[in-house]
Amino acid sequence: MVKRYKKDLDVSYTLGMTLTIELLKYKLEYVTRIFIHSKLIKNDAYLYIEEVCKKNKIPLIQNDKVFNILAQKENCFVIGEFNKFKADVNKEKNHIVLVNPSNAGNLGTIIRTMVGFNLKDLVIISPAVDIYDPKCVRASMGALFHLNFQYFENFQDYTKEYDSRYYYPFMLQASRNLNEVEIKEPYSLIFGNEATGLDLKYLDYGQSVIIKHSENIDSLNLPIAVSIGIYEVTKEKFK
Amino acid sequence: MVKRYKKDLDVSYTLGMTLTIELLKYKLEYVTRIFIHSKLIKNDAYLYIEEVCKKNKIPLIQNDKVFNILAQKENCFVIGEFNKFKADVNKEKNHIVLVNPSNAGNLGTIIRTMVGFNLKDLVIISPAVDIYDPKCVRASMGALFHLNFQYFENFQDYTKEYDSRYYYPFMLQASRNLNEVEIKEPYSLIFGNEATGLDLKYLDYGQSVIIKHSENIDSLNLPIAVSIGIYEVTKEKFK
Numbered sequence: 001m002v003k004r005y006k007k008d009l010d011v012s013y014t015l016g017m018t019l020t021i022e023l024l025k026y027k028l029e030y031v032t033r034i035f036i037h038s039k040l041i042k043n044d045a046y047l048y049i050e051e052v053c054k055k056n057k058i059p060l061i062q063n064d065k066v067f068n069i070l071a072q073k074e075n076c077f078v079i080g081e082f083n084k085f086k087a088d089v090n091k092e093k094n095h096i097v098l099v100n101p102s103n104a105g106n107l108g109t110i111i112r113t114m115v116g117f118n119l120k121d122l123v124i125i126s127p128a129v130d131i132y133d134p135k136c137v138r139a140s141m142g143a144l145f146h147l148n149f150q151y152f153e154n155f156q157d158y159t160k161e162y163d164s165r166y167y168y169p170f171m172l173q174a175s176r177n178l179n180e181v182e183i184k185e186p187y188s189l190i191f192g193n194e195a196t197g198l199d200l201k202y203l204d205y206g207q208s209v210i211i212k213h214s215e216n217i218d219s220l221n222l223p224i225a226v227s228i229g230i231y232e233v234t235k236e237k238f239k
Numbered sequence: 240m241v242k243r244y245k246k247d248l249d250v251s252y253t254l255g256m257t258l259t260i261e262l263l264k265y266k267l268e269y270v271t272r273i274f275i276h277s278k279l280i281k282n283d284a285y286l287y288i289e290e291v292c293k294k295n296k297i298p299l300i301q302n303d304k305v306f307n308i309l310a311q312k313e314n315c316f317v318i319g320e321f322n323k324f325k326a327d328v329n330k331e332k333n334h335i336v337l338v339n340p341s342n343a344g345n346l347g348t349i350i351r352t353m354v355g356f357n358l359k360d361l362v363i364i365s366p367a368v369d370i371y372d373p374k375c376v377r378a379s380m381g382a383l384f385h386l387n388f389q390y391f392e393n394f395q396d397y398t399k400e401y402d403s404r405y406y407y408p409f410m411l412q413a414s415r416n417l418n419e420v421e422i423k424e425p426y427s428l429i430f431g432n433e434a435t436g437l438d439l440k441y442l443d444y445g446q447s448v449i450i451k452h453s454e455n456i457d458s459l460n461l462p463i464a465v466s467i468g469i470y471e472v473t474k475e476k477f478k
Contacts, residue, residue, distance in 0.1 A: 109460050116452035116459055139460075146455050179474050211470070212477035213355035216385050220355055220466075221348050221378075227463045228470045231450070235418050238451035 002035075002066050002081070005134050011081050012132040014142075015071045017045050020080035022142025024052045030082040033059045035066045040077040049078065070134070084132050087148040089121035091162055094186050094233075096226065097123040099155065099202075100193040104129050108139025109223040115143035117234040122149040123158055123188070159205075162188075167206030170229055171198050172219060174208035181209055183233045191229070194222045241274075241305050241320070244373050250320050251371040253381075254310045256284050259319035261381025263291045269321040272298045274305045279316040288317065309373070323371050326387040328360040330401055333425050333472075335465065336362040338394065338441075339432040343368050347378025348462040354382035356473040361388040362397055362427070398444075401427075406445025409468055410437050411458060413447035420448050422472045430468070433461045 005013060011032060014020045024031060034053055040046060053060040070079055089095055096114055101107050107129055114122060124131065128151065137144055152158040159167075168183060169190040190205070192198035197219065202208065211228055213220060220228070244252060250271060253259045262270060273292055279285060292299040309318055328334060335353055340346050346368055353361060363370065367390065376383055391397040398406075407422060408429040429444070431437035436458065441447065450467055452459060459467070 109463065112456055112460055113463050116456040118453045118455075141456065143456055177477070214357045214477075216357075217351055217355040217380065217382055221351055221462070223460075224348065224352050224462065224466045227459075227467060231467045231470070238416070238453075 002069055004069055007130045011083055012137060013070055013134045014080035015074055015076045015134055015138055017078045019138060019142050020078045022145055023080045023082055026145035027082060030085050031058050031080060032083060033061060033081045035079040036062050037067050037077040038062060038064055089123055089148045089150045092186060093121045094119055095121045095123050095188040097188050097190040099125040099198060101128050102194055104133040104135035105139045106223050108136040110226050111140040111147055112143040113227040113230055115146045117230050119230055120147055122147055124151045125155050126151055126153055169198050169202035169205055169208045170225060171208050174210040176209055178209050178211050178232050181207060189229050191226050241308055243308055246369040250322055252309055252373045253319035254313055254315045254373055254377055256317045258377060258381050259317045261384055262319045262321055265384035266321060269324050270297050270319060271322060272300060272320040274318040275301050276306050276316040277301060277303050328362055328387045328389045331425060332360045333358055334360045334362050334427040336427050336429040338364040338437060340367050341433055343372040343374035344378045345462050347375040349465050350379040350386055351382045352466040352469055354385045356469050358469055359386055361386055363390045364394050365390055365392055408437050408441040408444055408447045409464060410447050413449040415448055417448050417450050417471050420446060428468050430465050
């Protein structure tokens with residue numbers, strides 16, 4: 001019926017009612033099946049799902065075993081299954097670039113902030129966590145369904161395909177403070193791995209930037225650093 | 240020997256080498272025991288721990304069972320045990336106020352950002368997650384050991400004990416945008432629960448503030464919102 005989620009599957013899952021409604025609203029053409037648990041309370045949100053499924057001939061299946069396989073510990077009574085979609089980034093738009101992100105929850109949280117501030121183009125440099133991991137989908141709170149994203153084998157491949165951009169690597173070794181730097185468009189804000197940050201070679205790309213903080217911590221948490229960066233560079237647009 | 244962590248215990252735990260070193264550096268007087276796993280590699284970091292334990296007569300105990308009880312899934316070979324400490328907030332200082340935070344990882348991440356920007360006074364309004372939960376200690380990356388914090392039964396009790404302050408509740412219903420508001424000191428930046436935010440009654444306290452974002456998301460993740468707030472109000476001090 002279903003298998004435990006793995007990166008090489010063609011489908012992924014939305015675990016939960018609200019998330020599944022976001023899926024049906026924004027990626028309807030990719031939805032393959034909806035599963036419901038026998039304990040589901042059939043409220044208005046459920047009736048909406050039922051109606052959309054009926055109208056679009058999407059199978060709506062009651063099967064508790066699916067929940068044991070996909071959502072063991074979760075308090076979850078609706079699961080959406082969808083085909084993985086492809087949505088390349090735009091050349092003209094501003095990008096967030098994550099180099100080797102390793103945590104699915106962090107990635108989802110970053111996507112939620114990006115979409116929250118209308119930055120909808122994400123580049124991921126491999127090796128990296130799988131953006132379709134249901135933990136990422138969930139942490140994004142459905143923001144993934146508004147996102148363009150693209151994986152690259154290495155940073156050079158990205159710069160070759162998307163040239164004529166302004167690069168801003170965020171690094172503890174950077175010389176300029178975030179709120180002193182003039183950010184030109186289209187920009188690429190670049191962030192390293194959770195544990196290791198960016199390699200020193202990124203000092204050679206564009207203008208490196210630091211978010212200054214006290215010496216009582218080694219670094220900011222990755223989603224926090226990315227979100228502060230996004231907030232600072234987009235805030236003039238949100239008034 | 241040890242029990243699985245619970246809120247009503249007098250002790251809590253640092254799971255991991257780096258975190259345990261932070262504990263020994265900043266809260267030495269509260270440390271009761273250090274546990275090591277038989278698989279621990281005795282590197283320089285370990286030798287530092289051994290030296291501090293010897294010098295301060297702290298029991299250093301090899302016992303793999305302790306790790307099964309306290310750190311099941313974690314890749315963890317050192318655990319510090321410490322007595323819970325009390326560290327009331329300062330009247331004169333700026334405060335972060337969290338109303339009913341429910342997630343230990345989120346709380347730890349917020350503490351990490353606070354200490355990162357030299358905001359070291361945290362007020363928590365109950366019901367709320369336990370700040371000594373090892374998941375919170377760990378997510379704080381040791382920043383908890385630099386923090387003053389205090390729990391209150393309700394917001395009124397806090398305002399009675401700490402009056403003469405400027406209150407800034409962060410709410411989606413607020414009228415003023417974060418980057419337009421003049422923040423006066425000593426301030427209290429107030430944030431609601433992860434799922435429900437702040438009750439409308441908080442509109443009556445001080446100057447409510449919104450971090451404006453697009454309509455594609457319902458709200459920002461709590462640690463992200465708190466961190467953006469902290470960044471904006473402290474950034475003049477980090478140049």
